[in-house]
Amino acid sequence: MEQFGYENSQPNLDAVFAALADPTRRAILSRLADGQASVNEIAAPFEISQPAVSKHLKVLERAGLIERDIEEQRRPARLKAETMTAAVSWLEEFRKFWGTSFDQLDDVLTQMKIEPKEPDNE
């Protein structure tokens, strides 16, 4: 069951969220979701230079959102799923905190209408 909880040994979520706050970097991640790609291949659909793409890749790499192959000459970048999952689940936890609590409040209010004064203490 999913819980509102904190696990240890997490990636640095501050860096992850800072990296994700940029639309170009999110687009690069989307591109990489289709599979690994070189800087050339990533730069192609964007109206930005390769050095600019390289800079974005560095930010993403530092945040742990991607990793790059050092063996191959073209150094293809690929997405690191774990980091992405950690960031998305943190967002989800925050959203869930009040959202789910309010769903539960709905249930409590329904119970209160049935048993108007002294609620049953289970």
Add this chain to the structure above:
Amino acid sequence: MSDLPEYILDREFDAPRDMVWRAWTDPELLSRWYGPGVETVIHKFDLKPGGVWLNEMKWGENSMLSKMVFKDVTPPEQIVWDHYSSTDSEWNSIKNPKMPDWPAVLLTTVTFEEAGAKTRVRLSQIPVDATDAEKACFAQMMEGMSKGWGSGYAILDEMFAEMQVK
């Protein structure tokens, strides 16, 4: 930075305002719904300006403590508190272990507005005395929520689909 990032959640409840107010301010009722899918234990609940609400959420072997200090209590319209989202076992505010730049204190305002037989509730949270890094962290989270970072999910979905093909 003049305009602070704000989290707002609006919700209408199908119950009269007095009842909704009671569900928020009677600790026995509050502990039944506060906290998603966890067991909530309210250690102290002193509903007046300066009074505290000491809260524990338990799940499995885990426990998470938080502290709320009430600033304004106007029945049945509004409650305002400083929300310390993580504390140690002595109820002293601590940094969030997972996200060091998460604001330690969020000014939380809950308003209750009558809408016929129903009640409109608005929850708002704003970082208090936050550093620029904390404000930025909160702002990025809020941006992520409003844009859904749907992209976040979309990217994961695509990726998992891709991984299954291979």
